[in-house]
Amino acid sequence: MRFIITMNMPSYGGSAIHQVMCEYPAKNLGEFCAALERNDFLIVDELYKNTKGGYGADPYYSVGYTAINHLHVGKIKELGHMTTANKGGRHVESE
Numbered sequence: 622m623r624f625i626i627t628m629n630m631p632s633y634g635g636s637a638i639h640q641v642m643c644e645y646p647a648k649n650l651g652e653f654c655a656a657l658e659r660n661d662f663l664i665v666d667e668l669y670k671n672t673k674g675g676y677g678a679d680p681y682y683s684v685g686y687t688a689i690n691h692l693h694v695g696k697i698k699e700l701g702h703m704t705t706a707n708k709g710g711r712h713v714e715s716e
Contacts, residue, residue, distance in 0.1 A: 622645065623700035624643055624645065624650070624665075624699060625641070625642050625699075626642075627639070627695045627696040628640065629694070629695040641667060641687065644666040644683075653697065654697065657697075661691065662688040662689065662691075663689045664686050664687070664688050665686065666683050667683070667686070668681035669684050
């Protein structure tokens with residue numbers, strides 16, 4: 622399953638927010654969090670946004686494995702079709 626992780630550390634470019642998009646063999650968010658609790662580091666397949674893919678292309682591509690330290694994780698969200706990372710802006714449903 623794919624996740625977006627907000628880290629409690631600055632990004633490489635100096636931004637205050639550092640987010641990691643990744644894939645890990647968990648069935649859901651709870652299973653991923655349980656794996657983080659059991660390990661000081663969790664090895665994930667880090668993903669970058671595919672800005673050059675055409676229609677129907679996978680929106681992400683792998684840049685290799687990265688070890689995530691659970692002490693620096695601030696927030697985790699499932700990376701699905703409705704997450705902000707997949708859109709140009711926030712998704713707001715009208716009533």
